[in-house]
Amino acid sequence: MExxxxxxxxxxxxxxxxYHLIDIITRHFRGDEILSLGDLGVVKGLNKPRYTKKVEESxxxxxxxxxxxFVRGAGTGALRFGFMSFMKPGDQILVHDAPIYPTSQxxxxxxxIQPIYVDFHNQDDIKKVIRTHPCLKGALIQHxxxxxxxxxxxxxxxxxxxxxxxxLTIITDDNYAAMKVEHIGVQVDAxxxxxxxxxxxxxxxxxxxxxxxxxxxxxxxLNYSGGSQVQGFEALEALKGLIYAPVFLAxxxxxxxxxxxxxxxxxxxxxxxxxxxxxxxxxxxxxxxEPIAEEVLLHANELGAAPNPIGAESKYEFVPMFYRVSGTFxxxxxxxxxxxxxxxxxxxxxxxxxxxxxxxxxRSGNIE
Numbered sequence: 001m002e003x004x005x006x007x008x009x010x011x012x013x014x015x016x017x018x019y020h021l022i023d024i025i026t027r028h029f030r031g032d033e034i035l036s037l038g039d040l041g042v043v044k045g046l047n048k049p050r051y052t053k054k055v056e057e058s059x060x061x062x063x064x065x066x067x068x069x070f071v072r073g074a075g076t077g078a079l080r081f082g083f084m085s086f087m088k089p090g091d092q093i094l095v096h097d098a099p100i101y102p103t104s105q106x107x108x109x110x111x112x113i114q115p116i117y118v119d120f121h122n123q124d125d126i127k128k129v130i131r132t133h134p135c136l137k138g139a140l141i142q143h144x145x146x147x148x149x150x151x152x153x154x155x156x157x158x159x160x161x162x163x164x165x166x167x168l169t170i171i172t173d174d175n176y177a178a179m180k181v182e183h184i185g186v187q188v189d190a191x192x193x194x195x196x197x198x199x200x201x202x203x204x205x206x207x208x209x210x211x212x213x214x215x216x217x218x219x220x221x222l223n224y225s226g227g228s229q230v231q232g233f234e235a236l237e238a239l240k241g242l243i244y245a246p247v248f249l250a251x252x253x254x255x256x257x258x259x260x261x262x263x264x265x266x267x268x269x270x271x272x273x274x275x276x277x278x279x280x281x282x283x284x285x286x287x288x289x290e291p292i293a294e295e296v297l298l299h300a301n302e303l304g305a306a307p308n309p310i311g312a313e314s315k316y317e318f319v320p321m322f323y324r325v326s327g328t329f330x331x332x333x334x335x336x337x338x339x340x341x342x343x344x345x346x347x348x349x350x351x352x353x354x355x356x357x358x359x360x361x362x363r364s365g366n367i368e
Contacts, residue, residue, distance in 0.1 A: 003277040003285070004151035006144065006181050008253035014246035017179070021062050021243055028058045038232025047224060051232030055239045060210065063193075065186050067216035070230035070238070071207045071223060074311075075175040075196030076103040078207030080111075082192045084222055085215040086169040087113055087137050094129065094139040094161070094168075096120045098146035099331040104173065115140075120152040123160050130164045138169040143177035143185060144278035148333070155188035162189060169215070175199060176281040176312065179245040180253070186211045198311040199281075201241030201248075203234045241315065248347070249313070255345040256284050259353060267354060270361040281312050283342040285325070286357070291338035292364045297322055299360035306346075318347040320356065 009017070025034070038051035046053050052070060060068040071077045087093065089112030097117040100108070108115060116136060118129040130136060139161050143154050158170055171192040172185025178195045185193040192211035198204050209219065223229075230238075256276055263274035263286065272287045288296070300322035301307040308323055310316050321344040325336045345353060 003148055003275050004145070005276040005278050005282050006177060008180055008282060009182065009246060009250045011247065011250045011254065013182070014250035017246040018243055021058075024058050024062050025239070028054050028061075034236075038234075038236045040231050040233070042226045042229060047220070047226070048229045049232035049235070052230050052235040055235040058239065059208065059242070063184070063186060063210050065193075065210045066213035068208060068210045069216050069219055069223075070197075070235055071209060071219070072205055072228055072230065074198050074205050074207045075173070075194060076107065076207070077205075078194035078196070078209040079104060079171070079173055080107045081219045081223060082171045082194050082209055082215075083107060083111060083113065083138075085192070085218040086171075087111065089113070091137040092116050092133055092135055094118060094126075094133075094136055096142065096146055096150075096152070098150065099327075101142060101146070101173065102327060104140070104142075120157045121150075126157070126160050127164045130161065130168070136165065136168060138171060140171055140173065141185065141190070142173045143181075144173075144175070144281070148277055154185060155183070158185070158189050171211075176278065179242060180249045180282065184210075191215060196311070197238040197241060199313050200238075200245040201313075201315045202238035203241075204311070204314075206230055206234055206238055208238070252313075252345050252347075253282060255348070255350050255353075256282065258350045259284050259343075259345070262350065262354065268358045268361065270364075271357070277342075281344060283344045284353075285340055285342050287340045288361070292361065293324070293338050293341050295364035296357075296360045297324065297341060299363040300356050302363075303356045303359055305343075305356050305360075309344075313344070313346065320345050320348040320353050322356070322360070 039049045042048055043050055056068040071081050092114045095115045095117055097119045116133050118125050141157055170190040172190045174184040174193045174195040178184050179200055194209045197206045197208055260274050263271050270289055272289045274284055274286050277285050305320050305322040323342050325340050325342055330336055
């Protein structure tokens with residue numbers, strides 16, 4: 001089985017992203033504003049807190065887009081508002097021929113939007129499907145992988161769609177990719193990008209959507225309620241998370257690389273092989289020689305590994321996570337549940353993960 005994980009930032013590149021964001025912040029905020037907790041309520045003319053607006057403007061500049069907007073509902077909420085800005089019930093949207101991420105599927109179904117499937121690896125098929133579906137209103141591209149063998153390149157898919165249908169609105173789901181890779185969707189010609197800030201050390205339930213000003217303006221009209229606005233202190237907390245996320249994520253990627261080499265060199269008996277995949281976050285997938293996945297997960301929890309995610313790399317998660325293979329991967333291959341697990345290092349080093357994995361396998365009774 002071959003996997004094609006996204007290319008992670010190096011630690012040096014991640015540091016440069018941190019420095020760049022800090023430089024932009026100093027151009028939008030006074031020093032004493034940064035040392036505050038931000039404001040509350042809505043301001044006349046803005047219909048949101050001033051600090052929220054300032055952070056949105058900072059992030060729009062950082063990502064090189066016209067507008068940025070905070071929303072409630074995390075990445076799901078951001079994606080939902082994105083759909084609402086250009087789609088209506090009964091409209092068609094182009095999607096990859098793979099299991100759609102569950103919350104995205106729920107949104108499409110509840111809005112009455114019809115997905116039109118095509119293999120994003122096949123340039124000719126993409127063009128053919130677009131030609132045979134002249135009523136298409138948009139395209140949804142998930143930046144990370146939906147199937148284990150996915151290898152399409154985000155920028156290439158966007159370019160192919162643009163060449164056939166220049167006016168089609170393209171929205172990318174950049175969850176588990178933002179601040180980990182060099183570019184997100186809007187930086188390679190998508191109209192909108194959406195992702196959760198809870199997955200990037202930010203506050204619970206806050207999402208970000210970036211892109212074309214006319215689309216963001218429509219979303220603001222749909223999201224006018226004062227109680228729906230992300231408050232100034234939440235916006236500042238989200239900004240602080242984005243500052244620290246690139247470097248910690250680059251370190252995490254480095255640990256993953258070390259573990260793949262170590263495990264595939266036979267460091268832990270009972271492991272058949274290890275490899276990296278975006279499932280959905282970039283994780284270590286460990287396949288066992290015996291069908292002991294469930295037992296290993298049980299014992300890993302006893303040994304201090306997190307048994308499930310909170311926000312998948314949220315600020316609350318620091319011990320390594322030993323978890324079942326992702327739902328979208330299992331949907332494409334249900335047999336993985338008994339022979340494979342995923343491990344996210346989070347803030348831990350390789351030695352901690354190797355110790356927990358080795359002991360959990362031994363306790364499963366298959367290894368002396």
